[in-house]
Amino acid sequence: MKTRHYFGALDALQEGQFSIRELGNRSVGATLHQGKPVVMLNFCPHAGAPICRGKITASQYTDAEYQLHLDAEHPVLRCPWHGWEFSLESGGLHFESRLRLAFLEYELDGTDLFVWI
Numbered sequence: 128m129k130t131r132h133y134f135g136a137l138d139a140l141q142e143g144q145f146s147i148r149e150l151g152n153r154s155v156g157a158t159l160h161q162g163k164p165v166v167m168l169n170f171c172p173h174a175g176a177p178i179c180r181g182k183i184t185a186s187q188y189t190d191a192e193y194q195l196h197l198d199a200e201h202p203v204l205r206c207p208w209h210g211w212e213f214s215l216e217s218g219g220l221h222f223e224s225r226l227r228l229a230f231l232e233y234e235l236d237g238t239d240l241f242v243w244i
């Protein structure tokens with residue numbers, strides 16, 4: 128059964144940077160993406176790294192002429208241990224569909240962020 132935990136004030140979150148809290152014996156990270164909270168377990172699905180200590184960066188893609196482009200509208204979270212990049216939107220990897228970030232349910236109560244674990 129999940130329990131509701133207070134994470135903190137919404138206005139303390141920043142785009143491109145995680146806040147990390149210990150809630151219900153789990154490490155949880157939260158950031159903002161396009162003004163909305165993104166909340167997840169601080170645990171990489173590959174090998175268990177504290178993934179919220181990784182860097183949020185623009186995703187990359189190549190066009191038909193093999194030119195590399197950066198896409199800041201669709202950022203990725205780069206794991207600090209092996210560098211795998213997970214979509215901050217879908218939680219997935221571009222080369223592997225089974226591993227996903229463990230997003231958590233959350234709710235806002237006024238300007239306070241609560242997380243369900």
Ligand code: FES
Nearest residue numbers: 171173174206209
């Ligand atoms: S532990 Fe995250 S990519 Fe390996």
